[in-house]
Amino acid sequence: MLRESGVSRDADLIDALVGITPGSFLDAIRARRPEARAHAQATYRALFSPETPGSVTAQERFAAGTFVAGLHGATAIAVCYAARLAESGGPAALREAVDAAIKEAKTHGPYGSYPAGPLSREDIAGPVYRVGAVTRRTLGPRLAAAFEHAHMLVFHPRDATPAALQALLDAGWSTTDIVTLSQIVAFLSFQIRVVTGLRALAGHP
Amino acid sequence: MIPTAFTRAQLDWLPWLEPLAVDAMTERHMASLVDAARVKSPYFRLLARDPDALEARTRTDKDIFYNPDAGLPRAERELAAAATSRFNGCLYCASVHSRHAATYSKREADVQRLLDAGVTADLGERWNAIVAASVALTATPSAFGPEHVDRLRRAGLDDLAIADVIHAAAFFNWANRLMLSLGEPAVTAAP
Numbered sequence: 001m002l003r004e005s006g007v008s009r010d011a012d013l014i015d016a017l018v019g020i021t022p023g024s025f026l027d028a029i030r031a032r033r034p035e036a037r038a039h040a041q042a043t044y045r046a047l048f049s050p051e052t053p054g055s056v057t058a059q060e061r062f063a064a065g066t067f068v069a070g071l072h073g074a075t076a077i078a079v080c081y082a083a084r085l086a087e088s089g090g091p092a093a094l095r096e097a098v099d100a101a102i103k104e105a106k107t108h109g110p111y112g113s114y115p116a117g118p119l120s121r122e123d124i125a126g127p128v129y130r131v132g133a134v135t136r137r138t139l140g141p142r143l144a145a146a147f148e149h150a151h152m153l154v155f156h157p158r159d160a161t162p163a164a165l166q167a168l169l170d171a172g173w174s175t176t177d178i179v180t181l182s183q184i185v186a187f188l189s190f191q192i193r194v195v196t197g198l199r200a201l202a203g204h205p
Numbered sequence: 206m207i208p209t210a211f212t213r214a215q216l217d218w219l220p221w222l223e224p225l226a227v228d229a230m231t232e233r234h235m236a237s238l239v240d241a242a243r244v245k246s247p248y249f250r251l252l253a254r255d256p257d258a259l260e261a262r263t264r265t266d267k268d269i270f271y272n273p274d275a276g277l278p279r280a281e282r283e284l285a286a287a288a289t290s291r292f293n294g295c296l297y298c299a300s301v302h303s304r305h306a307a308t309y310s311k312r313e314a315d316v317q318r319l320l321d322a323g324v325t326a327d328l329g330e331r332w333n334a335i336v337a338a339s340v341a342l343t344a345t346p347s348a349f350g351p352e353h354v355d356r357l358r359r360a361g362l363d364d365l366a367i368a369d370v371i372h373a374a375a376f377f378n379w380a381n382r383l384m385l386s387l388g389e390p391a392v393t394a395a396p
Contacts, residue, residue: 029368032276035268036372039261046257054255073346109345110293117209122294122323153382154345158294160386162221175222176254182383183258190379196347197371201364204351 012041017077018198026202047184056180058088063098067147068188070102071154077192097138101147105129109155126156145171146181153185206392208296211320213304218297220388224250239263269372277369280309281335285373288336289343292324295381297390334360339374
């Protein structure tokens with residue numbers, strides 16, 4: 001069944017986002033790595049429609065997915081996750097706050113600092129994202145903390161610290177929730193690049 | 206001690222969050238490791254807190270890097286992983302995958318140059334094309350485009366090999382973010 005995003009719920013999401021049709025040359029190429037194809041989709045299912053959801057809600061998962069895709073400038077992918085956010089009951093105000101956060105937070109990566117030493121000459125300064133006051137009121141403290149962490153993971157992961165994890169714990173994310181959130185952001189960083197790369201290959205036979 | 210330079214030496218990885226205790230792991234947690242030996246790794250026991258995501262991650266990883274059916278040689282899949290890790294700044298991932306790249310290619314000096322001089326090091330055109338494609342795809346937003354596909358083709362890669370470069374670099378954008386943010390590398394204590 002087609003959804004608002006034009007992607008059916010059970011279709012392989014990477015195929016759908018690249019526009020891979022059965023019998024096309026990219027369909028044949030993906031078929032040569034069948035486990036990678038199946039388990040990229042299985043990861044998507046595990047993170048966005050898990051059999052045991054634990055304490056991370058569907059709205060939190062899709063809001064984070066939309067935010068990460070938006071930060072990458074991957075518009076079609078962000079639209080797809082935003083549609084799932086709406087389907088999972090995410091109110092219009094939340095979807096607007098996610099869009100506002102993307103506009104506030106978007107920059108270019110990777111940047112960040114290395115442990116002090118010979119690599120310090122490669123340090124690149126860049127912004128640390130803090131959710132704006134208006135956006136924070138709609139997101140709430142838990143999702144605001146998640147977005148601040150996701151921004152660091154997307155644009156300057158080498159700046160990661162234990163304090164960043166403590167900020168998530170303080171905002172109500174359990175240790176297991178943090179693992180799930182980290183997987184969501186990291187997996188999207190993979191999925192978006194596979195889609196970007198395969199689209200370039202498809203458009204350039 | 207935290208390493209302060211990229212290295213091919215064996216590093217430890219110390220978690221910042223509590224991994225599952227071995228004796229608290231259920232059958233599902235154990236199965237999510239895929240390789241039972243990974244129960245020794247604090248990284249995998251931490252990720253096992255979300256077992257379905259870990260298992261699917263691991264099976265994706267293994268097919269991208271180990272599937273022997275044609276495409277990009279293993280050495281160059283590892284090169285793409287090492288270049289991505291060098292550019293993102295993941296010392297731990299770069300150590301593992303530069304070691305693999307050197308082992309499979311026998312080009313230790315070129316791999317070491319990538320670690321020492323960074324992603325603009327001259328490694329010969331075929332490797333330069335693979336590194337440049339991995340780096341372009343790793344930038345946020347991505348800078349990967351038809352010019353990278355062309356350069357890889359001119360360097361002798363077929364479409365399956367190019368898809369392997371894309372997947373190897375994309376996968377390390379996943380792996381680097383977990384390794385960098387859930388713990389830190391440490392120089393292995395002398396025996």
